[in-house]
Amino acid sequence: MYYIVYFLEYIKYPNRHYIGMANNIKKRIKEHNIGQVYSTKKFKPWKLIYAELYLDKQDAIGREKFLKSGSGWKYLQKQLKHYIDKNL
Numbered sequence: 001m002y003y004i005v006y007f008l009e010y011i012k013y014p015n016r017h018y019i020g021m022a023n024n025i026k027k028r029i030k031e032h033n034i035g036q037v038y039s040t041k042k043f044k045p046w047k048l049i050y051a052e053l054y055l056d057k058q059d060a061i062g063r064e065k066f067l068k069s070g071s072g073w074k075y076l077q078k079q080l081k082h083y084i085d086k087n088l
Contacts, residue, residue, distance in 0.1 A: 001023055001057075002023065002053055002054065002055055003021055003022070003023050003053070003054045003055075003056075003057050003059075003060035004021065004022055004023065004025045004051050004052070004053055004054070004060070005019070005020075005021050005051065005052045005054065005060050005063045005064045005067065006019070006020055006021070006022065006025060006028070006029075006048055006050065006051045006052075007019050007048075007049055007050035007051070007067065007076060007080075008020070008029070008032060008040075008046040008047065008048055008049065009046065009047055009049045009087075010043045010044075010045075010046055011045050011046065011047055012043075012045075013043070014087050016043060018032070018039070018040050018046065019064060019067045019068050019072075020037075020064065021060050021061065021064045025048070025051060029046065029047075029048055032044070032046045033045045033046055049080065049083060050076065050079070050080060
């Protein structure tokens with residue numbers, strides 16, 4: 001089995017983001033967009049802008065925690081610099 005750490009952007013307000021983990025990314029994004037995820041149900045729709053694949057669940061959990069930190073946000077800003085510059 002594999003695990004995906006993902007970064008979503010709220011389409012209507014590009015400064016709002018969500019970071020999560022799933023093993024079925026299509027299903028999980030659908031859940032976000034139909035309001036089945038508590039932390040994102042007030043904001044719809046979402047779009048996927050970044051994802052990483054992991055074979056080990058603990059590695060994915062660690063990466064998700066890192067990306068949710070201040071250092072992780074700085075990493076994402078560097079990694080997605082061109083996308084962010086065009087869309088924010």
